[in-house]
Amino acid sequence: MTRHDPDIMNLLASRPSLHMDAQDGLLFEGVPLQTIASQVGTPCWVTGAGTLRRRTRNLRKAFAERGLNIALHYALKANDHLATLNVLRQEGCGADVVSGGELLRARQAGIAPADMVFSGVGKTDQELALALREGIGQINVESAEEINRLSHIAHQMGLAAPVALRVNPHIDAETHDKISTGRLGDKFGIDWADAALLYQEASALPGIDMRGLATHIGSQILSPAPFKAAYARIAELVTGLRAQGLTVSVVDCGGGLGVRYRDELAPPPAALAGAIAETLGGLDLKLALEPGRWIAAPAGVLLASVIDLKAQREGVSDFVIVDAAMNDLARPSLYGAWHGIIPLAPDIAYAETAPQTVVGPVCESSDVFGKDRLLPAMRPGDTLALLDTGAYGAVMSSTYNSRPLAAQVMIENGQWALVRPRQRVESLWADETLPEWLGSE
Numbered sequence: 001m002t003r004h005d006p007d008i009m010n011l012l013a014s015r016p017s018l019h020m021d022a023q024d025g026l027l028f029e030g031v032p033l034q035t036i037a038s039q040v041g042t043p044c045w046v047t048g049a050g051t052l053r054r055r056t057r058n059l060r061k062a063f064a065e066r067g068l069n070i071a072l073h074y075a076l077k078a079n080d081h082l083a084t085l086n087v088l089r090q091e092g093c094g095a096d097v098v099s100g101g102e103l104l105r106a107r108q109a110g111i112a113p114a115d116m117v118f119s120g121v122g123k124t125d126q127e128l129a130l131a132l133r134e135g136i137g138q139i140n141v142e143s144a145e146e147i148n149r150l151s152h153i154a155h156q157m158g159l160a161a162p163v164a165l166r167v168n169p170h171i172d173a174e175t176h177d178k179i180s181t182g183r184l185g186d187k188f189g190i191d192w193a194d195a196a197l198l199y200q201e202a203s204a205l206p207g208i209d210m211r212g213l214a215t216h217i218g219s220q221i222l223s224p225a226p227f228k229a230a231y232a233r234i235a236e237l238v239t240g241l242r243a244q245g246l247t248v249s250v251v252d253c254g255g256g257l258g259v260r261y262r263d264e265l266a267p268p269p270a271a272l273a274g275a276i277a278e279t280l281g282g283l284d285l286k287l288a289l290e291p292g293r294w295i296a297a298p299a300g301v302l303l304a305s306v307i308d309l310k311a312q313r314e315g316v317s318d319f320v321i322v323d324a325a326m327n328d329l330a331r332p333s334l335y336g337a338w339h340g341i342i343p344l345a346p347d348i349a350y351a352e353t354a355p356q357t358v359v360g361p362v363c364e365s366s367d368v369f370g371k372d373r374l375l376p377a378m379r380p381g382d383t384l385a386l387l388d389t390g391a392y393g394a395v396m397s398s399t400y401n402s403r404p405l406a407a408q409v410m411i412e413n414g415q416w417a418l419v420r421p422r423q424r425v426e427s428l429w430a431d432e433t434l435p436e437w438l439g440s441e
Contacts, residue, residue: 004263005374006262006263006340007353007374008020008342008343008349008350009350011387012342014260015298015387015388017029017048017050017051017299018342018387020342020346020350022346023346024346025344026343026344026349026385028046028048028301028385028411029048029049029051029411029412029413029414031414031415031416033046033301033303033344033385034344034345036303036409036411036416037303037305037344037383040407040418040422041407041422042303042304042305042323042324042383042406043303043304043305043324043325043328043406043407044302044303044406044407044408044409045300045301045303045389045393045394045408046300046301046302046303046408046409046410046411046416047079047081047084047299047300047390047408047409047410047411047419048299048300048390048412049083049087049410049411049412050411050412050413051298051299051390052084052087052091052295052296052390053087053090053091055294055295055299056088056091056092056291056295057091059072059269059289059294060092062268062269062272062273063269063273063276063289065273066270066274066277066281067277068273068276068277068287069287070253070276070287070288070289071094071115071286071287071289072093072094072288072289072291073093073095073096073117073252073288073289073290074088074093074095074096074290074292074295075096075255075290075292075293076095076096076097076098076102076105076106076292077102077292077392077395078292078293078295078296078395079299079391079394079395080102080105081394081408081419081420082105082108082109082419083410083419084296084299085106085109085110085111086109086110088295089109089110094111094112094115094116094117094137095111095115095116096116096117096255096290096292097116097117097118097119098118098119098120099127100124100126100127100130100131103116103118103127103131103134103136104130107134113134113135114135114136114137116136116137116138117136117137117138117139117140117164117214117288117290118131118136118139118140119140119142119166119214119216119290120140121142121143123139123146125153128150128153129153129157132153132157132161137162138163138211138252138288139162139163139164140164140165140166140214141164141165141166142166142190143190144190144198144201147163147165147198147205148205150163150207150208151202151207151208152207153207154206154207155206155207156207157207159207160208160209161207161208161209162209162211163202163208163210163211164211164212164213164214165190165195165198165202165210165212165213165214166190166213166214166215166216166252167189167190167192167195167213167214167215167233167234167237168189168190168191168192168215169189169192169215169217169229169230169233169234170191170192170233171217171229171230171233189215192233195213196237196241196244199213199241199246200246203246203247210246210247211247211248211250212238212248212249212250212251212252212285212286213234213237213248213250213251213252214251214252214253214254215230215231215234215251215252215253215254216254216255216290217230217254219255219256219258219292219293220256220259220293221256222258222264222265222267224267224271224272224274224275227253227256227272227275227276228275228278228279231253231279232279234251234279234280235279235280235283238251238283238285239283248285249286250285250287250288251280251285251286251287251288252288252290253280253288253289253290254289254290255290255291255293255294256293257269257291257293257294258293259293259294259297259298259388260388261337261339261388262338262340269294292391295391296391297388297389297390297391297392298387298388298390299390300388300390300391300393300394301385301386301387301388301389302324302328302329302385302393302406303324303344303383303384303385303386304322304323304360304369304383304384304386305322305323305381305382305384306321306379306383306384307321307322307323307361307380308321308380309321309378309380317355317357317371317372318354318356319356319357319358319359320356320359320375321359321361322358322359322360322361322384323360323361324360324369324386325360325361325362325367325403326360326364326366326400327362327397327398327399327400327401327403328360328393328394328406329369329386329396329397330392330396330398331389331392331393331396332366332368332369332370333366333368338370339369339370339386339387339389340386340388341358341369341370341375341384341385341386341387342384342385342387343375343376343378343383343384344383344384344385345382348376348377348378348379348382349376350376351377352376352377353375354374354375354377355373356372356374356375356378357372358370358373358375361401362400362401362403363401369386394406394408402425404422404424404425404427404428405422405423406422406423407420407421407422408420
């Protein structure tokens with residue numbers, strides 16, 4: 001079946017934070033994006049604080065309507081700017097961190113370590129010791145080897161590590177292979193068949209305070225069915241462990257709720273709340289969730305300006321070459337991800353369209369943002385917005401091709417502020433040194 005891309009009108013209709021004004025062009029939370037592009041330059045990331053707040057509140061409301069009091073630990077890996085973290089802290093979110101650096105970044109944003117969960121398959125001894133010193137709220141342990149290392153470290157420090165075992169429930173999340181984490185053979189979590197015995201053994205280890213279980217089966221999940229299947233297996237495990245006389249007071253339900261990028265039928269948060277209520281809601285547990293993409297993705301756009309146009313032979317889309325690239329937004333080259341693209345200028349937004357391929361200037365054939373997109377005739381200097389880049393956008397940027405990191409802006413209530421200036425090109429080599437044998441010539 002042929003899949004048709006949404007046009008500009010459909011993209012706008014499904015994104016309440018965006019509006020095309022006849023005079024000011026594309027508005028994001030009421031702010032003209034062309035004003036930001038003109039004053040800050042491009043490429044430039046723009047984050048909408050109002051969108052972050054609205055989506056967090058909608059998520060919390062969905063669980064409240066099912067009678068569930070669930071702790072939200074925002075997943076820093078989606079978007080870790082201090083401004084974003086401060087907004088979400090104000091909304092009552094804790095943090096899900098996957099490195100010592102993320103732990104310290106969340107603390108810098110004012111999030112108490114007691115409100116943090118430390119996830120990840122490769123925590124070093126130094127990171128585990130840091131988490132314990134900081135008073136981390138929970139460590140999601142991913143292997144027997146890790147629990148034994150953690151026991152040794154905590155015992156030496158005279159502390160009790162608060163632990164949940166991350167269980168791999170052997171559930172296919174029906175998402176992209178590179179962001180699926182709960183199948184047999186994925187590197188994450190403790191194998192379903194080994195979880196009960198390891199929980200029992202870990203409960204007797206010195207320095208370990210066993211609290212419960214955790215699971216996370218993947219990202220950008222577009223059906224409640226995989227969630228429900230995974231949580232049903234966790235509920236079965238909770239019941240079995242309690243029957244052995246073991247304490248299970250916490251279940252961390254992970255994250256992964258998908259969003260609409262193209263034409264996906266993304267489930268509402270009520271669907272996730274329902275899956276949790278129906279499987280875990282009656283077990284007298286403290287429940288937690290690790291949302292990242294669902295909150296942050298629609299809260300961001302990437303602005304890029306057209307450098308040049310490159311005509312192609314008949315039957316092949318012309319190239320629109322922009323100043324953003326795969327080093328800025330890696331998702332299209334990394335996952336084949338689709339992002340909507342909208343011109344900022346109102347005079348061309350609804351003009352006649354033709355297939356065009358939007359590419360960046362990096363010397364890689366994979367530096368493509370959109371192939372055969374139906375866009376109006378673009379002009380050098382025109383500015384485009386790449387939509388839904390608030391998650392796994394700026395946070396995954398690199399300086400490949402010696403391209404400085406792009407500027408970042410936050411908007412809220414009709415105002416905007418630069419929250420990270422464009423990186424100076426000289427800073428790219430400021431910390432580099434030459435070995436003595438090369439001399440100073």
